[in-house]
Amino acid sequence: MNRTVAGSTKVPEVTLMFWLVKIAATTLGETGGDAVSMSMHLGYLLSTGxxxxxxxxxxxxxxxxxxxxxxxxxxxIVATTTVGTTLADFADRSLGIGYAGGSALLLALLASSLLVWHRTLGTVSIRSITSRSAELFYWLTIMFSQTLGTALGDWTADSAGLGYAGGAMVFSLLLALVLAAYWWSTVSHTILFWTAFILTRPLGAVVGDFLDKPQAAGGLALSRYTASAVLFLFMAACILIFRQRAAKQAH
Incomplete structure (x- = not known):
């Protein structure tokens, strides 16, 4: 049975602060996921569980x-990024699918989720997330996008040879192009939202790896616990200081 909240949704309004917290959350997902699976030596499978x-x-x-x-x-959101990190690492490394194979599989799952969501409810706009069915599609789509971002970020930094800094520059440039399209094109804002939402995850993945990977591998070798704590405090400060409102319901 669907439940509708009159006048508003249960997801935040998309503002600059939304994107700052989203990038911090995806980066926290990378450092936090690695802290549990690697630093605590629990492994990818148990950490995913x-x-x-x-x-x-x-x-x-x-x-x-x-x-x-x-x-x-x-x-x-942070829960989706942490489980996405360990799940992608498990599939890519432990199962031997590889970054390219994992990225392709997850991209297909993400596209399928959005397609079925659109065909079922007629829209994938966040302004339509006022029912249980829409929420289910929303979180399933986010789960796929967060897992895809980990695999795509690792593939860009490692397999493609761009390194963590190079990967961050690539995804930052792509996000800048999405922003330009938002202001100066007629491309659907819903399409641009999901494109930006998806791209922030690999950006967070490579930034997180840049923070905590060894210097020999191109990282800063920061403690995963310290990096995660700083990112959490940044998110907490943003949530406490800047009031977030629910996105308006579509009419």
Whole structure:
């Protein structure tokens, strides 16, 4: 049974602060996921199980909430980034699919999710997320996009040989092109939103790796715990200082 919240959705309004927190969340997902799977030596499979459970609890709480709750929403986003990190690493490295194969598979799953969502409800706009079915599609799509971002970021930095700094520059440039299209083209804003949403994940992945990977590998060799704590504090400050509103419901 679908439930509609009159006048607003249960997701935040898309502002500059939304994108800053989103990039911080995706970077935290990378450092946090690596901290548990690598620094704690729990491995990719067990870490995926732990983060997967956190993700399921967060999504259920988010869907049960009466309206937009900033802390709950961003907790769920971070949960998708951490489980996406360990799941992609497990598939790419432990299962031997490889970065290119993993990216291709996840891209197909992401495209399928958006296509089925659009055919089922007629739109994939965040302004339409006012029912349980729309929320399910929303979080499933985000889950695929966050996992894809990890694989795509690793493929760009490692297999493509661009390194972490080079990968960050590539994805930053692509996001700048999306921003230019937003201001100076007639491309659908819904398409541009999802394009930017997807691209922020590989950006966060390569930035996170740049922060905590060894200097010999092109990173800064920062502690994964320290990097994760700083990113969390930045997100917390943004949420506390800058009031976030729910996105308006489409009419």
């Amino acid at each position: 732990i983060f997967g459970a956190v993700f399921l609890v967060s999504v259920l709480a988010q869907m049960s909430a009466a309206g937009f709750k900033p802390w709950l929403y961003w907790t769920t």
